[in-house]
Amino acid sequence: MGFGSPGMIWTAVIPAAVLLYYFLSKRYEERTVPSTMLWEESFRHTEATPMLRHLRRNALFYLQMAALLLLVFLLLGPRFPKASEQTGEVLLIIDSSASMMSEDRGEPVFEHHRKAMEELVRESGDSRFTVILAGESPEILLRRAEDKKEVLEVVGNLKISYAPEHMESTLAFAVSATEGEPANVHVFTDGLDRGGLPSAPGISWHVHAASQEPANVSVDAFGVARTSAIVRLSNESDDEKQVVLHLRDEKGERAGKPVNRTIGAGSTENIRIDGLPDAAAFSLLLETDDGYKPDNEAFTASGGRPLPVYADARLHELLLKGLRASGFEIFAFSPDEAGSIPEEAVVFTPDEKLFLQRGDRTVLFGRESGEPADVQLTVSSASDPLFSFASPEGVYVSGLYPPFDGFTTAAEAGGRPFVQRSADGGIAVLADPGMTDWALRPSFPLFLWSAVNRYSAETGGLGSFLPGEGRPVPAPEEGDVWEVFTAAGEYVKETGTGSGFQAPEKPGLYVLRSGDEERYMAVVLPDSEKHPASGPSFSLGSTGEEKEDGGRGAEREKASAALPFILLVLGLIVAEWEVQRRRGLSY
Structure with missing residues (x-):
């Protein structure tokens, strides 16, 4: 007792x-x-x-x-807890997604569940607790712990992660964590269908869900193009709702006047806002009376203006195929058409004169002033941010042109420059595609994509990320790490580049800084978390016997005792x- x-x-x-x-x-x-x-x-x-x-x-x-x-x-x-809950293996599966912040009986569902978990731990006898955080890659916070104080500490420190719960894969992971032994598995979520529970012998399922859905108005979509924004609002409640929209730029300054609207019950409305200032990122705040706040905010950051790609018709066919494989639309030009190429374009050419004339946004393959030296080398060093996605190390090189004076070396082959960069941003590959096997490797189209993307995003942002999403980002011009700050200037963390970058957990606007270089990014709420669910709480024994308590099992048990x-x-x-x-x- x-x-x-x-x-x-x-x-x-x-x-x-x-x-x-x-x-x-x-x-x-x-x-x-x-x-x-x-x-x-x-x-x-x-x-x-x-x-x-x-x-x-x-x-x-x-x-x-x-x-x-x-x-x-x-x-x-x-x-007086049930005998099945007093001893043995107990698994706590915790949904920490944003939808757990919806209100239920005047308090977030997450807090209701925290109290239920603490009560369950205190009342259990000689139980061993395993605590699992639901997600795309489920995380075991505690494994078969018998010390109740340790379990209560872990439960007390739980926080919202905002990422989707991926409950199906988490439940399958929990079954494997029992290692075939009998166990009581408690699932704390906002809503779960009975059909979503895997069948496993010896496992009793206890689902704790939200008893009611909140009256919710959500920002389903938010985008900015030039000086206009498009907002799609959805009213999922049974009543008409008054809403006010506030737009701010990346500096937190108001962008335009507040917009007032009335959204009918169960309806969706698209709203266009014109006259926005030129900004790298925007945030949208929806003011209304509802029971779920995370989907009342939305964020967007520019991903940079894509530049057209021009390729000299004299380039090796493998290079042209690499550009097409990278997803770019190629505009071929002849030498006498070089003068008509727009300034705002990325150019690939074997013409050394054109390369030196244009400088920035130009990639040179080979050289006209000088003969290539016959060599048999492999690329041994490539530390430039150009290669943050895929390094050319190990590429075989049979010929190298003389290096440019005053250029920095981005990649070496046998101690000799293989790729150089000019002070004004030009990139020079000191070998024809036919002199290496680089064009046959997966790293080659990634290098071409990185070059074009880098030129296109020089003054732009990094676009939108999901909470905690891992995605390659270009490395800074100086150094190999970014410092991540909120748009308000609060330090978050230091992070690597390439495949080692992971977005912050909380939705919002963020800025990556390295020296004087800045890149804005937006962490947005997943679409699956914009519509919180509810459902009955129930237990399903290992024999298939089901008992529904409608979310009031603990209260009724307490009253009966x-x-x-x-x-x-x-x-x-x-x-x-x-x-x-x-x-x-x-x-």
């Missing part, structure tokens, strides 16, 4: 005060005596009588004390009334 409210132990002072009153109060008995002398003697005798004698003769006192002690016992919240004691207190009060009626009050 356990107690749900051990803090109510202070109420024990009430029966203690009654007991103290009986000990300290003087008690008299009416008695007929023949004379004043005999009366005085009897009074002395009464004062000298032991107190226990008075207590034994006072049935009313016993009834009062019993009633008060039972009331104190009830205030402590007695609980206290019911016999409540009836007993009522019986004692009735008996006390009867004693008073027959004997009257003692003075």
Whole structure:
């Protein structure tokens, strides 16, 4: 047996005060005596009588004390957990996605579940607890722990992660974590269909869900193009909702005037906002009266303006195929058409003169001034940010042109420059595609994509990420790490580039800084988390027997445990009334 409210132990002072009153109060008995002398003697005798004698003769006192002690016992919240929950293996599967922040009975679902988990841990006997955080890659926070304080500490430190819960894969992972042993698996989520539970012998499932869906108005979509924004709002409630939209740029300054709208019950509306200033990123805040706040905000950051790609018709066919494999639309040009190439374009050419003339946004393959040296080397070093996605190390090189003076080396082959960069941003590959096997490797189209993307995103942002999403990002011009800050300037973390970059967990606008270089990015709420769910709480035993409690199982169990004691207190009060009626009050 356990107690749900051990803090109510202070109420024990009430029966203690009654007991103290009986000990300290003087008690008299009416008695007929023949004379004043005999009366005085009897009074002395009464004062000298032991107190226990008075207590034994006072049935009313016993009834009062019993009633008060039972009331104190009830205030402590007695609980009698089921036998299946007292011992053995217990798994806690926790959904920490954003939808767990929806309101249920005036409090976030996540907090309701935290209290239920803490209560479950306290009431369990010799159980071993495994705590699993649901997600794309489920995380075991605690494995087969027997120390309740350790389990309660882990539960108390749980936080919302905002990423999707991927419950199907998490449940399959939990089944494998039991290693075929019998277990009670408690799933804490906002809603789960019975059909989503895997069938596993010896496992009893206990699903704890939200009892009701909140009245929700969500920002389903938000995008900015040039000076206009498009917002799609969805009212999932049964009532008409008044909403106000506020737009701000990456500096937190207001972008345009607030927009007021009335959204009908169960309807969706597209809203266009014009006259926006030129900014790298925007945030949208939806003000309304609903029970789910995470989907009332939306964010967007520019991914950079894509530049057209021009390729010299004299280039090797393998290079042209690599550009097409990278997903770019290629505009071929002849030498006499080079003068008509726009400035805002990325150019691939073997023409050294054109390369030196254009500088930035130009990639040169080979050289015209100088003969290539016959070599048999492999690329041994490539530390430039150009190769943050795929390194050319190991590429075989059979010929190298002379290097440019004053250029920095981005990649070496046998200690000799293989790829160089000019001070104004040009890239020079000192070998024709036919002199290497680079064009036959997967790293070659990634290098071409990285070059074009880098030129296109020089003043742009990194686009949108999901919470905690891992995705390659270009490395900074100086150094090999980015420092991540919120748009308000709060430091978040330091992160690597390439495949080692992971977005922050919380949706919002962020800026990556390295020296004077800045890149904005937006972490957005997944679409699956914009519509919180609800459903019945139920238990499904290992034999397939199902019991539904509608989310009130703990309350009903607590009430059923206290019911016999409540009836007993009522019986004692009735008996006390009867004693008073027959004997009257003692003075």
